[in-house]
Structure formats: C-alpha cells, structure tokens
Amino acid sequence: MAVGEICNREVVIAKKALSVVDAAQLMRKHHVGDLVVVEERNGRRHPVGIVTDRDIVVEVVAAGVNPDALKVGDIMGPEVATVRESEGLFEALRYMRGKGVRRMPVVDRDGGLVGILTLDDLLGLLAEEMTELAKLVSHERQREAASRA
DSSP: BBHHSSSSSOOOOOOOTTTTHHHHHHHHTTOOOOOEEEETTTTTEEEEEEEEHHHHHHIIITTTTTTOOOOOHHHHSSSSOOEESSSSSHHHOOOOOOTTOSEEEEETTTSEEEEEEEEHHHHHHHHHHHHHHHHHHHHHHHHHHHHOO
C-alpha cells in the first residue's frame, strides 16, 4: 500500500514568519500537535519544516523564552524529512524510524505538499490489519471444528 492511500490530506500549515503564540493557537484550533511549515514555489506549497507542540514546550516554555519574541522559523528543525506519496508504507516506516520522527509531510513527485503521515496513522492501520488476521484465525478454527463434528 502506498503512503498516499492512507496519509491525512488535510494538513495544517504555517509560514516561517508566524509567531509561536499564533502557531500554538492554530494547533489548538485544529486539534493537532504539529504544523507543517511551507514556502510557496511556483504556486505550490513545499514543506520546509515542522513545528510540534513538543518543540514549543521544550524550546520556548521550558527554556523560559518569551514566546512573543519568536517565530515558527526560529524553532523548527533545520531539515524536514519527507516521503513521496508513491512510497510503500513499510519503506516509509523504516525511513521514519531511521530519522527518529513520528510524522512526515507527504509530497508529490515535484516536492509539493499533498498530506502528512503520522505514527498514529500507521498504528491505526496496523491495528485494523491485526484485527483482520485474528478474525481469519478464528474463522478457520470454527470451520475446522464444524467439518469434524
């Protein structure tokens, strides 16, 4: 299964110049734990970073920094890991693990933002697949028992 089939296509975005306070309010409004930071190129949004609720807590609140003095671009990581929408889920999971990230913007072949893949998405899919496997085992047992009765 390709990443593009399960990623969330509704991505909450921000620009580097957005204040940290506004970023936190945007996360709260949309009930998300991250914002994909984008730049416009040729009329398309390209991911250049991610800011998470954890970034705000660790880099701003815990450090005692005035949040009004910072912009999203000041606290986002120096590089963003992305995955193409055509990539397989297993490869994406290995890439996420290798990069040590829980979420990755999903891009098209030109690098334009099309969605976001999160660890929560992958865990939900895995739970569904495990449930189907358990049902299969149970069904096979019942079928065998019925045929030997």
